Amino acid sequence: MNNILRTENLSLVYGENTPFEKKAVNNLNIEIKEGEFLGIIGHTGSGKSTLVQMLNGLIKPTSGKIYLYDEDINANKKKLRNVRFKVGMVFQYPEYQLFEETVYKDIAFGPTNKGISGDELDRRIRESAKFTGLKDELLFKSPFELSGGEKRRAAISGIIAMDPDVLILDEPTAGLDPQGRDKLLNQIKKYHQVRKNTIVLVSHSMEDIARFADRILVMNKGKCEMLDTTRAVFSEGKKLETMGLRVPQITKIVQKLRENGINLSNDILTIEEAYSEIISFLNKGGKLK
Amino acid sequence: MRDVAFGQFIPGKSVIHKLDPRIKLILLVLYIVLTFCTFNYAALSVPLILAVVFMLLSRISIKQYMKSMKAVLVIIIITSILNLFYGNGDVVFQFGFLKITDSAINNAIFIVVRILCLIIASATLTFTTSPTDLTDALERLMKPLKVFHVKVHSIAMMMTIALRFVPTLLEETDKIMLAQKARGADMESGGILKRAKSLIPVLIPLFLSAIQRALDLAMAMECRCYHGGEGRTRMKTLTLKSRDTLSLVFFGLVITTIILFDIFIVHTKR
Ligand SMILES: Nc1ncnc2c1ncn2[C@@H]1O[C@H](COP(=O)(O)OP(=O)(O)OP(=O)(O)O)[C@@H](O)[C@H]1O
Numbered sequence: 001m002n003n004i005l006r007t008e009n010l011s012l013v014y015g016e017n018t019p020f021e022k023k024a025v026n027n028l029n030i031e032i033k034e035g036e037f038l039g040i041i042g043h044t045g046s047g048k049s050t051l052v053q054m055l056n057g058l059i060k061p062t063s064g065k066i067y068l069y070d071e072d073i074n075a076n077k078k079k080l081r082n083v084r085f086k087v088g089m090v091f092q093y094p095e096y097q098l099f100e101e102t103v104y105k106d107i108a109f110g111p112t113n114k115g116i117s118g119d120e121l122d123r124r125i126r127e128s129a130k131f132t133g134l135k136d137e138l139l140f141k142s143p144f145e146l147s148g149g150e151k152r153r154a155a156i157s158g159i160i161a162m163d164p165d166v167l168i169l170d171e172p173t174a175g176l177d178p179q180g181r182d183k184l185l186n187q188i189k190k191y192h193q194v195r196k197n198t199i200v201l202v203s204h205s206m207e208d209i210a211r212f213a214d215r216i217l218v219m220n221k222g223k224c225e226m227l228d229t230t231r232a233v234f235s236e237g238k239k240l241e242t243m244g245l246r247v248p249q250i251t252k253i254v255q256k257l258r259e260n261g262i263n264l265s266n267d268i269l270t271i272e273e274a275y276s277e278i279i280s281f282l283n284k285g286g287k288l289k
Numbered sequence: 290m291r292d293v294a295f296g297q298f299i300p301g302k303s304v305i306h307k308l309d310p311r312i313k314l315i316l317l318v319l320y321i322v323l324t325f326c327t328f329n330y331a332a333l334s335v336p337l338i339l340a341v342v343f344m345l346l347s348r349i350s351i352k353q354y355m356k357s358m359k360a361v362l363v364i365i366i367i368t369s370i371l372n373l374f375y376g377n378g379d380v381v382f383q384f385g386f387l388k389i390t391d392s393a394i395n396n397a398i399f400i401v402v403r404i405l406c407l408i409i410a411s412a413t414l415t416f417t418t419s420p421t422d423l424t425d426a427l428e429r430l431m432k433p434l435k436v437f438h439v440k441v442h443s444i445a446m447m448m449t450i451a452l453r454f455v456p457t458l459l460e461e462t463d464k465i466m467l468a469q470k471a472r473g474a475d476m477e478s479g480g481i482l483k484r485a486k487s488l489i490p491v492l493i494p495l496f497l498s499a500i501q502r503a504l505d506l507a508m509a510m511e512c513r514c515y516h517g518g519e520g521r522t523r524m525k526t527l528t529l530k531s532r533d534t535l536s537l538v539f540f541g542l543v544i545t546t547i548i549l550f551d552i553f554i555v556h557t558k559r
């Protein structure tokens with residue numbers, strides 16, 4: 001697979017030369033492959049949001065470069081807007097960006113800026129609304145009359161309607177109900193499979209990351225601690241714990257079972273996997289005691 | 290956006306940080322009056338030296354001071370240039386209809402030095418005093434106005450809240466701007482009209498969240514039984530220490546010096 005995004009010695013310092021100086025991202029060299037589903041995890045304040053905001057040129061790095069399709073995105077200021085259409089970004093609290101009279105118009109803001117109009121625009125709006133599970137009758141309501149979760153969906157729709165090549169989601173499910181978050185993430189996975197685009201998901205939920213990501217980037221204090229397949233990263237439970245992270249709960253349970261002499265596979269990441277593993281273990285005549 | 294924070298509070302442990310905010314406020318006012326009561330170079334040098342002393346005592350880096358000066362540099366330059374060409378006296382330099390006189394040069398120097406002193410002193414105050422301390426001090430100093438039914442406490446509370454939320458709102462503006470830019474909003478090109486229009490997607494969410502914040506804050510204050518200034522006691526009571534009294538005495542001496550200079554040294558021609 002080709003790299004769609006690549007960073008080279010990327011650093012960002014907030015409040016440079018002031019007493020509040022803070023190295024949010026420190027000399028980062030990573031690559032994101034075209035078509036992959038990348039999860040980003042890291043302790044609060046480890047620089048995840050800062051990193052993803054640099055990836056679509058919203059904040060300029062203090063030093064270092066970012067390449068999108070092998071092109072330095074900050075080389076030409078005029079092209080930055082184009083970069084943002086290619087790399088879509090859903091913010092940590094996206095509902096604060098709603099401003100139009102109706103949800104419909106608000107979703108239209110991004111695609112219209114991109115130059116889309118007419119039937120195509122209408123189609124995209126409706127599709128992306130359906131995608132995030134936003135009910136049709138809400139489309140013509142004021143965005144300020146929606147509930148928190150509905151606002152969140154409206155805002156995410158607004159980005160998906162731009163149909164970016166890379167979709168970055170910074171904790172898109174914070175504050176959603178359990179069913180809503182599962183549905184949204186499943187939709188994103190489905191969209192990923194159909195559209196074959198690249199997805200970057202920042203999340204504090206190890207379970208979500210384990211379920212959806214192909215690879216994981218582990219951030220710690222602004223540095224890339226690991227960048228590997230989901231299984232490889234979650235097999236390093238001890239290391240994750242030193243960074244204030246952990247493995248998914250089900251992985252931990254299976255590990256404990258293994259420690260008690262029950263012979264299960266050692267790379268279980270989801271409940272479904274654990275379920276079938278335990279069933280086959282029992283079928284082979286094993287006993288959970 | 291964040292860079293506009295002029296004279297933002299920088300925590301520290303210097304002597305000036307430790308001074309009572311009321312004293313600092315009084316000293317600043319005295320100092321400003323003083324700077325404008327200097328009529329010859331000897332007298333003018335006193336506030337200038339004091340400004341340097343403030344800078345050294347505050348232990349704030351010169352860079353920070355430079356930054357706060359940058360904001361008013363244009364004003365300083367314009368006023369000094371205007372003053373250069375205005376005034377009568379012996380012509381020192383003639384260029385067409387423009388002429389520069391010796392008194393104009395003196396004038397310009399006085400103005401520049403005075404503005405510089407003013408900025409350094411007020412920056413020292415805001416660098417070394419937290420906004421809450423500052424409004425606290427204001428409230429105390431304005432207390433006598435209660436006689437005239439001025440709602441001193443409400444005013445101080447309003448100022449505290451306003452000051453407290455300036456950085457928050459700036460941060461918020463930043464965030465919303467980024468979010469709209471992510472959706473391809475174009476805020477950097479086009480004519481005035483187009484630019485003004487492109488602010489709508491930023492201003493509406495900003496106002497809404499500011500109003501929401503205000504409502505939340507009011508609710509939170511009421512939940513903690515806030516009901517205005519009546520019978521309210523303080524967690525931190527301000528008490529004058531010997532260093533506060535000393536600095537007042539010292540300032541008294543400085544004032545005397547300046548007055549003596551003003552009286553006994555021949556006036557610069559202005
Ligand atoms: N605009 C800013 N100005 C100054 N410092 C900032 C700014 N934004 C973030 N920081 C600091 O940079 C560091 C990294 O922040 P960032 O938001 O990238 O963390 P994060 O990994 O996304 O955390 P979270 O999981 O809480 O969202 C933090 O220590 C934060 O305090």
Ligand SMILES: [Mg+2]
Pocket residue numbers: 048049050092170
């Ligand atoms: Mg974040």
